[in-house]
Amino acid sequence: DTAVSQTPKYLVTQMGNDKSIKCEQNLGHDTMYWYKQDSKKFLKIMFSYNNKELIINETVPNRFSPKSPDKAHLNLHINSLELGDSAVYFCASSLSDRQSYEQYFGPGTRLTVT
Amino acid sequence: AQSVTQLDSHVSVSEGTPVLLRCNYSSSYSPSLFWYVQHPNKGLQLLLKYTSAATLVKGINGFEAEFKKSETSFHLTKPSAHMSDAAEYFCVVRPPGAGSYQLTFGKGTKLSVIP
Numbered sequence: 761d762t763a764v765s766q767t768p769k770y771l772v773t774q775m776g777n778d779k780s781i782k783c784e785q786n787l788g789h790d791t792m793y794w795y796k797q798d799s800k801k802f803l804k805i806m807f808s809y810n811n812k813e814l815i816i817n818e819t820v821p822n823r824f825s826p827k828s829p830d831k832a833h834l835n836l837h838i839n840s841l842e843l844g845d846s847a848v849y850f851c852a853s854s855l856s857d858r859q860s861y862e863q864y865f866g867p868g869t870r871l872t873v874t
Numbered sequence: 875a876q877s878v879t880q881l882d883s884h885v886s887v888s889e890g891t892p893v894l895l896r897c898n899y900s901s902s903y904s905p906s907l908f909w910y911v912q913h914p915n916k917g918l919q920l921l922l923k924y925t926s927a928a929t930l931v932k933g934i935n936g937f938e939a940e941f942k943k944s945e946t947s948f949h950l951t952k953p954s955a956h957m958s959d960a961a962e963y964f965c966v967v968r969p970p971g972a973g974s975y976q977l978t979f980g981k982g983t984k985l986s987v988i989p
Contacts, residue, residue, distance in 0.1 A: 764917075801912075801962055803979040816976060850917060862908055863977060865918040 763787050764866035766851050772872045773841055781836045781869045783851030791815075792834035793852040793863065794826060803850070809834055810856055838871075846873045876901040878967045880980035888988045893937075893952040895983045897965030900946065907948045908966040908977075909939055918964065924948060935959070960987045 764785045773779050785792065793816070794806045808816035809828040823839040838845060851866040881896040899907060909921040922933025929941040935958075939950045948965060965980040 801982045801984075803918075803964065805976060808976070852918075862920050862923055864920075865910075867917040 764864050766866040766869050770870050777841050778839045783834045785853040789853035791854050791856045794836050795850040797848040841873045843873050876967050876978050878965050878980040880965050880983045882983050884984045886986040887955045890954050893955045895950040895963050897948045899967045903970045906968040909950050910964045912962045955987045957987050
């Protein structure tokens with residue numbers, strides 16, 4: 761059973777387009793995250809939602825808009841795509857009530873903007 | 875504020891020899907520490923975690939790490955490298971307390987295993 765799943769796995773699109781990446785977790789977690797991994801493998805958090813409420817919103821262009829329809833889903837919509845948005849985007853989830861709980865990551869979505 | 879430094883961007887070992895991946899952290903309080911592994915074109919998988927219990931932590935695939943507060947280190951080791959260990963490894967710190975959501979990732983160490 762897939763714990764954290766993302767669709768699509770690969771996304772190739774042109775500059776200026778709008779695209780969405782979907783994430784679902786079946787772990788019963790209450791917190792979900794989006795990370796961006798650049799070409800040098802550096803991971804940086806973009807957003808986090810706890811019980812459908814936005815709790816982390818790092819310095820990210822407002823072309824990026826997360827949406828959490830329920831605790832098991834966190835989608836990422838990107839408007840007016842730019843070349844610099846090319847990266848691998850990871851979704852993750854965790855429980856919030858204990859410090860010991862680790863984050864579980866999805867397989868990633870490789871976004872290529874041409 | 876917290877930070878984590880992985881001291882080597884690339885480590886190369888021969889198959890069957892020990893592995894040492896170094897990580898130092900900076901945190902105002904006792905944090906939780908994690909090591910994640912990322913195989914090529916894959917997501918991140920948790921190897922092990924430290925959460926203020928035993929200072930020597932055992933993880934999956936024969937890896938272990940020792941938390942040394944005096945040295946602010948959390949180095950990852952394995953007695954004998956296998957070809958399948960070739961991957962990118964990330965040391966991660968999380969601030970203490972329930973409800974602390976934000977992980978800080980190191981820049982990663984690429985482990986190469988030579989046959």
